[in-house]
Amino acid sequence: PAPTETAPAAFADGGLRVALVSQLSSGDYFQQLVAGAEDEAKALNIELDVSSAGGDNDKHALNLEQAVAKKADAIIVDHGFAETIQPAVKKAVDAKIPVVAFDVDPGDSEVTTLDQDDHEIAGQALGALKQDTGGTAEVLYVYVAGFEPLDRRNETWTQFKKDNPGVTQTAQIGVVNGSTAAAVADQAKAALQAHPETTSVFAPYDEFAKGATLAINELGLQGKVKVYGADISTADIGVITAPDSPWVATSATDPANVGRVAVRAAALRIAGRDLPKSVVVPPTLLTRDRLVERKITNVQQLTESFPELATPDLARVPWK
Ligand code: SR1
Structure with a gap:
């Protein structure tokens, strides 16, 4: 859909920084997630600072603490465990930094949660x-x-x-x-x-x-x-x-699409716009028979063949 508004000054001027703080990085899912988030950040004129803890929970918590200390304009935290992220999430909320939590319980009702269904x-x-x-x-x-x-x-x-x-x-x-x-x-x-x-x-x-x-x-x-x-x-x-x-x-779901939704949700929170407390991305059933029948060999062909994998109305940003 075409934009219905001009971008707020903070977005038009540039300089906004969003931290994407991941617990896991190895595997296709997480690479696609980051790629989608980076694309959307670029489109919204946001600098995305990506960190991954490589499965180390202490490092995950530390990376989160650092994002708070650096006064990121918003933080997206994904995966890991409630007990390791919640203390730093609380610090972010206390510092009035908007937080989006994907696939992990942030333990704070100020935080926007993002999940697949x-x-x-x-x-x-x-x-x-x-x-x-x-x-x-x-x-x-x-x-x-x-x-x-x-x-x-x-x-x-x-x-x-x-x-x-x-x-x-x-x-x-x-x-x-x-x-x-x-x-x-x-x-x-x-x-x-x-x-x-x-x-x-x-x-x-x-x-x-x-x-x-x-x-x-x-x-x-x-x-x-x-x-x-x-x-x-x-x-x-x-x-x-x-x-x-x-x-x-x-x-x-398309993990790149989930990454895009996460960044849009962060952008809406930075701009102080309305956003449901919980954003849920619906999945699609992909059978081997359907993939073979449609001669699908990569994710690009997949998203063209199954347009429902894109969810542009989830956390839609009106100036994009
Ligand atoms: C270890 S958790 C792995 C899951 O995270 C995302 O929700 C993906 O769907 C993946 O299955």
Whole structure:
């Protein structure tokens, strides 16, 4: 949509600084998130100061403290854990710095929260699993507790098992570190060997799904075990659409779009404009069949083919 206002002076003049303080950086999801945030910051004449803690919670808290000390005009904090970020978030709020928290509980009602619809992400992937299996499945589950999006997806999985007595969990694995996919692949291999009855893997994070896919391929189980995941990237599309890939469905947003929404939300907060307390980005179910049918090989083609992955009306900035 065309702009309906001229930019406020602070944006037109330049010099606004927004800190994007991430806990995680490795993996496709986080690279796309930052790329989208950088694009939107440029479009809004904002300088984006990106820091990543590489999974180190103390460093995450420290980076957040530094953004407060440097008097950023707004802070976007993502992932990590409530207990490590909340003290510094409180300092930012006390210093009247607007904060947007993505995928982490800020513990303060002054903060704008941004999330993907995680219950829907899990619901869509599990809906595909149910449709493919007729509701009878032996499922290897990949999960790490403590990350807000994974905890919400876990709530849906817990309810799904109650609602579908034909679905049994054979084992639970999971790790998040600098090489999540490789670590999950090792765990998945062992779990699949220990539980040969497994027919499906529920792996609601693309690094988990990539790891599970690798394990299934290495064990030659492609015809028998299918993967239901979350997230999407160009690399993921390559894995999903590869011949005989067991990764048959993923529920995803476009992470670059989420990065853009985060920066727009920060811009609106800087300008003192109205913004819902909670901004939620809806996901889209992407099945292997649909990706292959539409000959999609990268995220650019994906976003053209699934225009609902763009959400320009979420945190719309009227001067952009
Ligand atoms: C470790 S948390 C990983 C998740 O964060 C984002 O919500 C992505 O969707 C990813 O699955």
